[in-house]
Amino acid sequence: MWKASEHRFSVLGLARTGVAAANWLARHGFDVLASDPKPASELPLDKLHPAVKTAPGRNEVREGDVVIISPGIKPNTPAWNLAHEKGSQVLSDIDLFGRLCPCPIVAITGTDGKSTTTALTGELLRGAGYKTFVGGNIGLACMEGLDDLTSESVAVLEVSCFQLTHCPSFSPAVALVTNIAEDHVEYHGSMEAYIEAKQQIYANMGPGQRLVLNGDDPEIAKWRVPAGVEVRRFGWKKEYEVWADDQAVYVDGRRQHGHGELKLQGRHNVENIMAAVAAVEGRFATANRFLPALREFPGLEHRMEFVATVNGVSWYNDSKATNPHAATAVLTAFSERFWLLAGGYEKGSDFTEFGRLVAAKTLGAVLFGVTKQRIADTIPSGHPVHIVENLPQAVAKVAELARPGERVILAPACASFGEFKDFEHRGRVFKELVRHLAETRGA
Numbered sequence: 166m167w168k169a170s171e172h173r174f175s176v177l178g179l180a181r182t183g184v185a186a187a188n189w190l191a192r193h194g195f196d197v198l199a200s201d202p203k204p205a206s207e208l209p210l211d212k213l214h215p216a217v218k219t220a221p222g223r224n225e226v227r228e229g230d231v232v233i234i235s236p237g238i239k240p241n242t243p244a245w246n247l248a249h250e251k252g253s254q255v256l257s258d259i260d261l262f263g264r265l266c267p268c269p270i271v272a273i274t275g276t277d278g279k280s281t282t283t284a285l286t287g288e289l290l291r292g293a294g295y296k297t298f299v300g301g302n303i304g305l306a307c308m309e310g311l312d313d314l315t316s317e318s319v320a321v322l323e324v325s326c327f328q329l330t331h332c333p334s335f336s337p338a339v340a341l342v343t344n345i346a347e348d349h350v351e352y353h354g355s356m357e358a359y360i361e362a363k364q365q366i367y368a369n370m371g372p373g374q375r376l377v378l379n380g381d382d383p384e385i386a387k388w389r390v391p392a393g394v395e396v397r398r399f400g401w402k403k404e405y406e407v408w409a410d411d412q413a414v415y416v417d418g419r420r421q422h423g424h425g426e427l428k429l430q431g432r433h434n435v436e437n438i439m440a441a442v443a444a445v446e447g448r449f450a451t452a453n454r455f456l457p458a459l460r461e462f463p464g465l466e467h468r469m470e471f472v473a474t475v476n477g478v479s480w481y482n483d484s485k486a487t488n489p490h491a492a493t494a495v496l497t498a499f500s501e502r503f504w505l506l507a508g509g510y511e512k513g514s515d516f517t518e519f520g521r522l523v524a525a526k527t528l529g530a531v532l533f534g535v536t537k538q539r540i541a542d543t544i545p546s547g548h549p550v551h552i553v554e555n556l557p558q559a560v561a562k563v564a565e566l567a568r569p570g571e572r573v574i575l576a577p578a579c580a581s582f583g584e585f586k587d588f589e590h591r592g593r594v595f596k597e598l599v600r601h602l603a604e605t606r607g608a
Contacts, residue, residue, distance in 0.1 A: 166264070167231070169194035175226040176200070176217075177248055178235025179208050182258040182328075185306035186233045191216040200225040202244070226251040233261055236327030240358075257331040259324055262307040264334060268318040271444055272301075274329065274366050275343025275379075277491045278437045281465050282343055283323040285429075285441040292458025293450035295319045302328065319449065326362040336369035339444050341377040343437070345384040346490035360384065370394050377443045379436070380405045399439035407443040409435050416442060421452050428463045431498035467592035469495065469574075472599045476606055477569025480599045483576040484592030488512065489519040492578035496526040503527055503572035506559045508534035509579030509591075516543040519578055524548040529566065533559040536579050555584060556591070560598040564606070 172195065176187045179201040187199045191214035200220035201208055208221050224244040226232055232252035238244045248255045263270060271290075273283045280303050287299035298310040301322035314320060322337075329335075345360060367376050372393035378385050380398035390396055399407040407416050413423045414435065421442065424435060438459065446452055464470065465485075472480040486492040492507065496519075505527045516536075520543025523530050529549030532540050537552050544550050551566070553559050563573050575595050577588075585591040 167195070169196075173227060173230045174198070174233060175230040175248075175252065176233045177224055177226065177244055178238060179203075179210075179213075180235055180237060182306045182308070183233065183235050184209055184212055185308040186258045186261060187217045188212075188214045189308045189311060190233075198225060198227055198230070229253050231256065233258060234331055236325055236330075240330070254333070255331050256333070257328040258306060258308055259301060259322065259328040260332040260335045262311060262320075262322075263332070263336065265311060266314060266320055267316050268314050268320055269338035269449075271319065271321045271339040271341065272324050272335070272337035272366055273322065273341045273343070273440075273444075274324045274326065274363055275341075276346040276488070277494060278343040278433060278440070279323050280485065281429075281434065281468055282341065282437045282440045283321055284465055285437060285459070285462050286341075286444050287321045288458045288462050289441055289445045289455040290319050290321065290449060292456075293445070293454040295449065297321060301325075324366060326359055329362045329365040332365050334369060335365070336371075336374070337366070339375045339377065339448060340367045340370060341440055341444050342366065342379060342382075342385060343440055344379045344382045344490075346488070364388065367391065367394065375444070375448055377440060379440070397443045399436070399443045407439045407446075409439055414439055414442065416446055416452065422456060422459065426460055428461065431469055431495075433494035433498050434464065434469070467589060469498070470592070470596075472596050473603050475564070475599065475603045477571075478564075478567040479572045481572065481574045482592045482595050482599075483574055484581070484588045484595060486576040486578060487580050487588055489514050489516055489578045492576040493519055493522055495574060495576040496522045499572075501572065503574050504563050504567050505530045506533070506556070506563060506573065506575045506595075507540060507578045508532045508537045508559075509577045509584070510582040511535045511539075512580050514579070516540050516578070520544040528571065531559045531563045531566070534577075534579060534584060540578070556594060557598055560595070560602065564602055 174190050174195055174197045176183050176199040187197050190197045198218045205221035224247055226247050228251050232248040232255045234248050234255055273279050283303050287297050290297040296318045299321045300310050301307045302325045303323040370391050375395045377397050380400035397406040414421050467484040470482040472482050483495050524545045531551045533553050533555050541550050551562050553562055567573050581588045581591040
C-alpha cells in the first residue's frame with residue numbers, strides 16, 4: 166500500500182472524480198498535484214483541499230507520480246500520452262477506491278440499465294440491514310464515500326467503461342454486467358476495445374467472488390471468465406439461476422415475486438431487477454430480508470419517469486436512453502403503442518433496427534435534433550413521422566397528435582450534446598415543457 170512519505174500523485178482532470186480523489190489523498194497526507202486544461206475561472210478550485218497543488222490551464226504530470234486520470238480523457242490524446250509517459254502507474258478513481266476500500270464492493274457495468282440496477286442493489290442491501298454506500302458513476306464520486314466505510318459496510322458502484330480502462334488491480338466481491346451493445350466507439354476507437362474495457366471489471370477476480378452476467382446477451386455468452394469465480398446468470402430462460410417469465414421472477418427455480426407486486430414496471434426493468442437480485446441473494450441476504458425494499462423501489466429520474474397526465478395523455482421521461490439499444494428497451498417495454506419523441510446528437514449509431522421497431526411499436530414518432538433525418542430514413546414508409554428542429558417544437562407537435570388514453574415517451578436514442586449539457590438537463594427541460602403544457606392546457 167502507498168505511504169505518504171514515499172508516493173506522490175498527479176490528478177489529471179478536475180471534474181467530480183478528480184476533485185474527490187485529490188481531496189481524499191491530500192486529507193491523508195499525500196503530495197498531490199491537480200491539473201486541468203480549463204482556465205482557473207472555470208475550475209472548482211475553491212472545492213479543493215488547501216494542500217492540493219494546482220496547475221490550471223494545462224495538463225501536468227510529475228515524473229514518477231501515480232496518476233489518477235479523468236475518465237473523460239480519451240485514449241491517445243496528449244493528456245493520455247502524458248500520463249503514460251511520466252506516471253509510474255495510471256489509475257482511475259475506481260481502481261484507487263478498490264485498493265483502499267475496507268469492505269466488499271459490488272461493481273456494476275454494462276451498456277444499459279446499470280444506473281437503475283446500481284440504485285436498486287443499494288436499496289436491497291439497505292433493506293437487508295447493511296450500511297451501504299452507492300456511488301461511482303452515479304451520485305457521489307466513489308472517493309467521497311470512502312472514509313465513512315467500515316468492514317461491515319457494502320459499497321455499490323456503477324462503473325463506466327471509461328473508468329475501467331485504467332483498473333489494473335480492481336477486484337470486486339461481486340461484479341455485474343447488465344448487457345453489451347454498441348456505444349462509446351468514438352471514445353475507444355472500436356467495438357472490440359469497448360468490450361475489452363467492460364471485461365476489466367472481472368479480469369482480476371478469482372475464487373470466492375461472484376460474477377453476475379446477462380445470460381441472454383450474445384456477446385457476453387462468448388466471454389471466458391476466470392477460474393473459480395461463481396457465475397450467476399439472469400434472463401428469460403429457465404436454465405439460469407435467476408430467470409423471469411411474463412408473470413414473475415424465479416431464483417434457483419423458486420418463485421420469488423410477481424411483477425405486479427412492484428412499483429418498478431416494464432420488461433427492461435424486470436431485467437434490472439433480476440440482475441440486482443442475482444448480485445445480492447445468497448451472497449449478502451436471503452429474499453425475505455430484501456423483498457420489502459424491492460417492492461417499494463420506484464426507479465430513477467430520467468428512466469421511464471412518469472411526468473404528468475395532460476388532458477388524458479400520459480407523459481414519460483426516459484432521457485437516459487442515449488443510444489438506440491437503450492431506446493429499444495423502451496420500445497419493447499409495453500404492449501400498447503405510444504407516441505415517441507427521439508433524436509439528438511450524432512454518435513455514429515446504427516438506427517436500422519431501431520427504425521423498424523419504431524414502426525412496429527409506436528403510434529408515430531416526432532423527431533428532432535441533428536439525427537432527425539437519419540432516424541427518419543430508417544423508419545418504414547407509411548408510418549407517421551414528423552420532423553421538427555428541437556425538443557420544445559417536438560413537445561408542441563406531439564401534444565397536437567396524442568389523444569386521451571395514449572402515452573408519450575421521450576426516449577431520444579441519441580446523446581444530448583449540442584442542445585443540452587447532458588441527458589439530465591434534457592430530461593429536466595422536457596419535464597418543464599410538459600408541466601407548462603399542463604398549466605396552459607389543463608391537467
